Amino acid sequence: MTFAWLSVLLGSVVWLPGARSLQNGLALTPPMGWLHWERFLCETNCERNPKNCISERLFMDMADQMVSEGWLDAGYRYLCIDDCWLDRERDENNRLQADPVRFPGGIKKLADYVHSRGLLLGIYQDVGTKTCEGFPGSQGYYDLDAQTFAEWEVDLLKFDGCNYGTLDQLEDGYRQMSVALNRTGRKIVFSCEWPLYERGIKKINYTEVAEYCNSWRNFGDISDSWGSVKAVMTLSSAVQEELVPVAGPGSWNDPDMLVIGNFGLSWNQQVTQMALWAIMAAPLMMSNDLRDISAESKALLQDKHVISINQDPLGAQGYRVFKADNFEVWEKPLIKGSLAVSVTNFYEIGSPRNFLLSLSLLWKKRVCRNSCFITRLLPSYHKYGHLNDNSLLSLWINPSGTILLRMD
Ligand SMILES: *[C@@H]1O[C@H](CO)[C@@H](O)[C@H](O)[C@H]1NC(C)=O
Numbered sequence: 001m002t003f004a005w006l007s008v009l010l011g012s013v014v015w016l017p018g019a020r021s022l023q024n025g026l027a028l029t030p031p032m033g034w035l036h037w038e039r040f041l042c043e044t045n046c047e048r049n050p051k052n053c054i055s056e057r058l059f060m061d062m063a064d065q066m067v068s069e070g071w072l073d074a075g076y077r078y079l080c081i082d083d084c085w086l087d088r089e090r091d092e093n094n095r096l097q098a099d100p101v102r103f104p105g106g107i108k109k110l111a112d113y114v115h116s117r118g119l120l121l122g123i124y125q126d127v128g129t130k131t132c133e134g135f136p137g138s139q140g141y142y143d144l145d146a147q148t149f150a151e152w153e154v155d156l157l158k159f160d161g162c163n164y165g166t167l168d169q170l171e172d173g174y175r176q177m178s179v180a181l182n183r184t185g186r187k188i189v190f191s192c193e194w195p196l197y198e199r200g201i202k203k204i205n206y207t208e209v210a211e212y213c214n215s216w217r218n219f220g221d222i223s224d225s226w227g228s229v230k231a232v233m234t235l236s237s238a239v240q241e242e243l244v245p246v247a248g249p250g251s252w253n254d255p256d257m258l259v260i261g262n263f264g265l266s267w268n269q270q271v272t273q274m275a276l277w278a279i280m281a282a283p284l285m286m287s288n289d290l291r292d293i294s295a296e297s298k299a300l301l302q303d304k305h306v307i308s309i310n311q312d313p314l315g316a317q318g319y320r321v322f323k324a325d326n327f328e329v330w331e332k333p334l335i336k337g338s339l340a341v342s343v344t345n346f347y348e349i350g351s352p353r354n355f356l357l358s359l360s361l362l363w364k365k366r367v368c369r370n371s372c373f374i375t376r377l378l379p380s381y382h383k384y385g386h387l388n389d390n391s392l393l394s395l396w397i398n399p400s401g402t403i404l405l406r407m408d
């Protein structure tokens with residue numbers, strides 16, 4: 001299938017995949033891994049909370065879990081540090097340094113450990129004068145900090161936007177850091193928050209964002225709640241004409257972390273987050289405690305059928321095609337003319353509700369023209385078999401739950 005043909009099919013959502021994406025050859029499918037923020041925040045008191053404080057111990061524990069518990073095999077490869085790893089000051093040569101008490105071995109030693117386990121290491125900095133939690137930011141030191149990360153053999157940089165100064169400084173800082181990372185010669189995935197800080201203030205030039213970043217956040221931080229997951233879906237679909245066209249291999253919209261396996265989401269809501277993050281071609285960055293996670297959440301996060309929707313090599317971001325009567329239908333074109341479809345029930349009361357999915361509703365009526373094979377991936381795997389364009393698929397969907405299908 002050619003991209004031009006696809007963009008005709010999509011009509012209003014014109015999809016021109018990664019046409020001018022950042023040319024570092026990285027993140028050709030959405031990055032997968034683990035990021036500390038949502039679950040571990042900025043806990044720096046290791047005396048009071050030794051197991052959960054932001055320290056090399058936490059990351060070494062997670063690295064061990066990622067390898068021994070099947071996460072790496074499932075595709076979760078990037079182990080990512082968020083804010084609060086830094087010392088309060090740069091060193092005498094203006095170089096960044098990790099907090100010496102919590103990271104006694106320094107970041108290079110941690111990177112060596114992570115690499116020895118077959119994983120990759122992500123780190124965090126900020127385009128402004130200070131990080132969001134008040135640690136030294138990169139403004140004025142873009143080249144030096146990029147070199148430092150390359151010397152430490154870091155593989156991904158999440159670059160926040162707090163304390164950026166003016167919008168010109170924000171944009172310029174992101175451009176400069178992207179160029180600085182390239183100059184190091186090391187392959188480092190560049191995860192930006194540029195659009196998040198511009199949204200509502202000026203029109204975001206996504207063409208340019210995609211030229212400098214491998215992924216970018218558009219909305220505020222996710223939290224461990226159904227309200228937050230719903231808000232991401234609502235915000236994403238509201239501006240899908242803006243977001244969907246720019247996604248593709250090397251360039252991804254980032255709706256923020258998977259909070260599956262924590263405290264806030266019911267089973268059905270966890271299914272909804274997993275299904276929709278797959279449909280949205282989102283980076284799959286879990287933020288949870290891999291040392292303490294239920295078998296159900298683990299199986300959901302490691303579901304290879306769902307992950308293959310997210311990691312589909314076509315790299316198309318899915319979008320909402322239907323919303324009525326508290327149901328939403330989203331679809332995501334897959335390679336070789338296949339399609340992933342989700343149906344979510346937002347009626348948060350009562351029993352499972354019936355939805356009759358008309359196959360002709362989907363993909364501008366191009367799907368299942370003769371006949372196609374329908375498989376349900378979530379909430380549990382089931383083969384429906386062959387259906388044709390005139391079929392109606394009868395689905396029963398739990399309140400705040402989702403059914404995820406693939407059509408081949
Ligand atoms: C730097 O950019 C050039 C040109 O876009 C690209 O060919 C090269 O692979 C990049 N190098 C790194 C390390 O990202």
Ligand SMILES: *[C@@H]1O[C@H](CO)[C@@H](O)[C@H](O)[C@H]1NC(C)=O
Pocket residue numbers: 205207208211
């Ligand atoms: C957006 O950025 C692209 C690439 O840098 C540039 O060619 C284009 O003119 C910009 N568009 C606007 C409206 O500024």
